[in-house]
Amino acid sequence: MLRQYELVERVKAYDPDADEALLNRAYVYTVQKHGSQKRASGDPYFSHPVEVAGLMTDLKLDQETIVTALLHDTVEDTLATIEDIEKNFGPDVAKLVDGVTKLSKIEQLAENERVAENLRKFFLAMSEDIRVLLVKLGDRLHNMRTLHFIKSPEKRKRIARETMDIYAPLAERVGMYEYMREMQLLAFEQLEPEAYATITGRLEQIRSSEGGQVDAIALKIKQALAAAGMKVEVWGREKHPYSIWKKMAERHVSFEQITDIMAFRVLAESVGDCYSALGVLHQAWQFVPGRFKDYISTPKTNGYRSLHTSLIFENSMRVEVQIRTREMHRLNEFGLAAHWAYKQGDKPDGQVGWLRDLIEIVDSSHDAEELLEHTRLAIYQDRIFAFTPKGALFQLPKGATPVDFAFAVHTDLGAHTVGAKINGRHMPLRTPLNNGDVVEIIKGANAEPQLSWLAFVVTGKARASIRRSVRAKERAEVVTIGRELFNQIAERLPAKVGKKAIASAAERLDLEDEEDLMYAIGAAKVDDREVMEALVPGSTVDLPDEPTQARAISIKGLTPGMGFTLAECCHPVPGDRIVGLRRKGEGVEVHAIDCMELANGVDADWIDLSWGERSQGAVGRLRVVLYHRLGTLAEMAGIFAKNRANVITLEQTELDDPFHTYEVDMEVQDLAHLTRIVSALRASDAVAEAERI
Known part of the structure; x- marks a missing residue:
């Protein structure tokens, strides 16, 4: 664990103007507040926030972020309050601590509800200050490093699954690849222990049997580039175990069939040298067609920039090579966090495009399940690049269609889409886009999203927007039906009802307003008697019990006292010829004689039945x-x-x-x-x- 003076020295090393007194106060505060609390490992609890603060110093983040890391668990796990934090450390730190705390207050909720609510609070907090996410990612990474101390296997797997599903993808989306890889590796070990052991064991065998092959290939790459007059750094490594396992699963191949297990990085002096190095390598060794990606001219959404290529080395061995400048490498490994380094004058506000989309998805989602589905669509998936006719570039998931493209450009454009041209040709809206396609969206003034689009759109933003529009339209239609039915109900009342009575009725039925009342009537959420009583209390006292009268169903041919149900498949009504199906231990199910279910053959006793004389409803x-x-x-x-x-x-x-x-x-x-x-x-x-x- 970092000692107090060590933490301060780390910050002062990259930010000589940092407030040393503030950092010392925060360190002492977290030690005092957490007191004798222990972690599952047996270590003092305050070792955790101190280590998270250490992770933030590795990223060279500003002093407010370091202090937030030190204090991030005090409000949740001690008697400290946000007011205490603001009084002692100022409003900026208090706001950041509050943001991180809100993300931690939902661990006791049910699985999907908890995960979805986590996402909701994440994105709203991130929209105000991205440093909330950076601290939370550091918090999760350190928790994953100590996960093996937790005794409950179920709890370890739950935390690992949440890390794999949410935190690792979010680390990738803000470009923090080092965090992403380590989180995936630690989660993979818990979720697939046998696969983890097998793959890491095979990688160890390769290392021991082939000796310094990685170093030898790195040296040959460096020599080839040096011969061309280029000054570069080159190093190599085996691919990440989780990455190998994922490829095995996606391609349905064995470990032996994975050809590009080794990956190499080339750091060049300039962008021009990156492209020159690519040319030298492609001349020295054959490259694998379809495996070249230029993320320098078209960076990933998170700002990642690099050239990727795969080469066929000696003995038909495939290796992946990534070529970038040193500055690109720094930004690629730590992403958005690198922009928050103390020396950056213009700090980003976190409102990057994908984050705006996530906020919109939060607002559009109907429930926890839907939010989770849409958000996973938004933070996962490999990307393709497509252009507007004016040359604006948009990144989309593989399999995206013109409708996804339209919603990516603007929600209003997606909502009014009626057609599309791809590379100048009219194409169906369900056509999957390819890299480099030029997409022109054709609008209609009165067009609106279609329910059928949900069968082919792949982006979370498109699905959320379509569902929101369809729900709004369906609601309007149900409200129209509700008004018709309301008029019938009102005619049966002893007095005319006005706006005031309708408002009072909505309140009595725990509904928001008149429209909510009409929707409840149209959707059959309230029955006639409830509405009448809410409009004119006491008006139903002398009315006969209509529901009982209306549903006076009697069946002839049954043993007295035998229960029955009307089949949902054919909905028999009095006047239909009917038959009963009796299964052991169950009541009789009544079907219309021409029900298709009967034609399929059923394992039950048949009973000849008929309707009672006064059956109705x-x-x-x-x-x-x-x-x-x-x-x-x-x-x-x-x-x-x-x-x-x-x-x-x-x-x-x-x-x-x-x-x-x-x-x-x-x-x-x-x-x-x-x-x-x-x-x-x-x-x-x-x-x-x-x-x-």
């Missing part, structure tokens, strides 16, 4: 295809209302302009009632098709 299901025009949904709702059909659920199942398809479950009296409704729907100009399911 069964649920019928319809499939209705509406024309996509203003008012068609309201007209359908009007038909249901005129025929006194109580809608239970309404779900939009397809959206394929100019048609919208819905499945509707409704209470009907009998088959004749259902048939009249279908006939009325088919007679309407708003309806393209209507059929019973």
